[in-house]
Amino acid sequence: MRHNVYLYILGMWGVTYLIRVLPLTLIRREIANKTIRSFLFYVPYVTLAVMTFPAILSATQTPVSAALALVAGLAMAWFGLSLFQVSVLCCVVVFVVELLM
Amino acid sequence: MLTDRRKWFIKGLKDGVPIMLGYFAVSIALGIAAKNAGMTATQATVASALIMASAGQYIGFTLIAAGASLVEVIVMEAIANARYLLMSTALSQKVDPALPLRHRMLMGLWITDEIFGVSVSVKGRLNPYYNYGMAAVATPGWALGTLTGVVLGNVLPVRVVSALSVGLYGMFMSIFVPPARKNPVIAGLVIVSFALSWAFNALPWFEAISSGMKIIILTVSISLVAALAFPVDGKEDHHAA
Numbered sequence: 001m002r003h004n005v006y007l008y009i010l011g012m013w014g015v016t017y018l019i020r021v022l023p024l025t026l027i028r029r030e031i032a033n034k035t036i037r038s039f040l041f042y043v044p045y046v047t048l049a050v051m052t053f054p055a056i057l058s059a060t061q062t063p064v065s066a067a068l069a070l071v072a073g074l075a076m077a078w079f080g081l082s083l084f085q086v087s088v089l090c091c092v093v094v095f096v097v098e099l100l101m
Numbered sequence: 102m103l104t105d106r107r108k109w110f111i112k113g114l115k116d117g118v119p120i121m122l123g124y125f126a127v128s129i130a131l132g133i134a135a136k137n138a139g140m141t142a143t144q145a146t147v148a149s150a151l152i153m154a155s156a157g158q159y160i161g162f163t164l165i166a167a168g169a170s171l172v173e174v175i176v177m178e179a180i181a182n183a184r185y186l187l188m189s190t191a192l193s194q195k196v197d198p199a200l201p202l203r204h205r206m207l208m209g210l211w212i213t214d215e216i217f218g219v220s221v222s223v224k225g226r227l228n229p230y231y232n233y234g235m236a237a238v239a240t241p242g243w244a245l246g247t248l249t250g251v252v253l254g255n256v257l258p259v260r261v262v263s264a265l266s267v268g269l270y271g272m273f274m275s276i277f278v279p280p281a282r283k284n285p286v287i288a289g290l291v292i293v294s295f296a297l298s299w300a301f302n303a304l305p306w307f308e309a310i311s312s313g314m315k316i317i318i319l320t321v322s323i324s325l326v327a328a329l330a331f332p333v334d335g336k337e338d339h340h341a342a
Contacts, residue, residue, distance in 0.1 A: 024209050029198050049295055050316055060266060069270070078282055
């Protein structure tokens with residue numbers, strides 16, 4: 001089976017690419033329906049929030065450091081720090097907390 | 102026109118840096134998983150450079166190791182990655198309706214959670230060169246992290262990997278928090294999303310559902326209720342999504 005691995009990789013890539021490219025290539029005009037437009041407006045925020053919590057709590061060595069990074073990240077983003085700053089400072093919070101623990 | 106492309110590409114390179122760092126950290130774990138599944142460093146790195154999907158790749162590697170058939174792997178891959186259908190649909194409304202097919206086909210290659218999240222957060226129309234810039238730095242991060250995981254996954258200090266792993270979530274927060282501050286409906290949705298996502302993960306009834314499926318079910322149901330209860334009117338949606 002070992003010699004087939006690249007075939008599997010190709011299959012995984014192919015199906016993932018189709019999923020990613022089909023809506024973008026098939027929907028070529030603005031959707032007029034207000035409900036669908038509103039739905040698509042909310043999708044990014046909801047999906048990012050859903051992916052963040054509670055997954056962040058199991059990303060680090062201990063949920064405590066992740067929880068503190070979560071609170072710090074929410075606060076920093078609220079007060080307008082940039083994407084890069086929030087991202088890096090969250091890492092720093094985890095590193096320092098785990099160093100002290 | 103040319104300078105516009107250049108400007109967006111460079112901005113993409115810059116905003117791709119935190120994605121690259123986060124990807125590097127997260128994909129180390131993926132590389133370790135690939136090694137445990139019996140894949141070589143080359144196979145794992147090629148897979149990461151092409152596929153760029155964390156959960157999807159984990160599932161794929163696990164199934165390959167278990168000796169699953171090609172069809173089984175493809176079906177599971179489709180389920181794990183189905184959320185990209187939603188993201189791609191949202192992007193179809195974010196780009197210029199006149200955007201040529203070749204750009205749409207190229208953009209599709211790099212619809213990941215992070216590149217999607219950052220690209221929908223730009224004001225107004227999305228220029229594909231922004232995505233290309235991000236992909237140009239994020240893809241090597243993902244592929245090299247995987248390679249590192251296969252080759253020396255057990256040598257890197259755990260604390261460093263642990264700290265870097267949280268960077269991607271920091272990025273997500275900096276995307277959904279500022280609009281939540283301005284728009285109370287979005288703020289409410291974030292709180293509801295956190296609560297329901299927690300419930301879905303904590304309650305035993307939903308154990309059988311894969312994490313990719315949970316994301317889709319929650320995203321579709323919460324966004325749909327929000328769309329019906331708080332329809333967005335006029336031009337507003339161009340600015341954020």
